[in-house]
Amino acid sequence: xxxxxxxxxxxxxxxxxxxxxxxxxxxxxxxxxxxxxxxxxxxxxxxxxxxxxxxxxxxxxxxxxxxxxxxxxxxxxxxxxxxxxxxxxxxxxxxxxxxxxxxxxxxxx
Numbered sequence: 178x179x180x181x182x183x184x185x186x187x188x189x190x191x192x193x194x195x196x197x198x199x200x201x202x203x204x205x206x207x208x209x210x211x212x213x214x215x216x217x218x219x220x221x222x223x224x225x226x227x228x229x230x231x232x233x234x235x236x237x238x239x240x241x242x243x244x245x246x247x248x249x250x251x252x253x254x255x256x257x258x259x260x261x262x263x264x265x266x267x268x269x270x271x272x273x274x275x276x277x278x279x280x281x282x283x284x285x286x
Contacts, residue, residue: 181243190238197231200224215284219277227264227271233259 204224236259243251 179245183241186241187238190234190241194231194234194238196274197227197234201227201231215277219273219280222276223270223271226269227265229262229269231264233266236262 201224204220204227236255240252240255240259243255
């Protein structure tokens with residue numbers, strides 16, 4: 178039962194990661210200009226954060242697998258990498274969103 182649950186968690190994580198990668202690719206391909214291209218550049222910045230979070234999800238799925246095998250060193254490394262990707266991705270998304278919103282606000286004044 179534990180193996181099945183582990184496989185189900187990993188499958189969900191990989192589906193989430195691939196969905197995030199697809200969203201990031203769609204966002205990087207936005208070329209429609211609004212004003213001075215603020216949305217296109219903002220989407221490109223935010224998509225980098227999405228890619229990092231997708232990597233974090235993939236490392237999280239790997240961590241679930243290695244938790245079952247009991248390999249402590251790899252678990253520690255994957256946990257560290259996962260947290261770095263999650264924090265960096267979230268930071269980039271928040272900062273990119275804030276900058277885009279600020280630019281749009283100044284454009285509409």
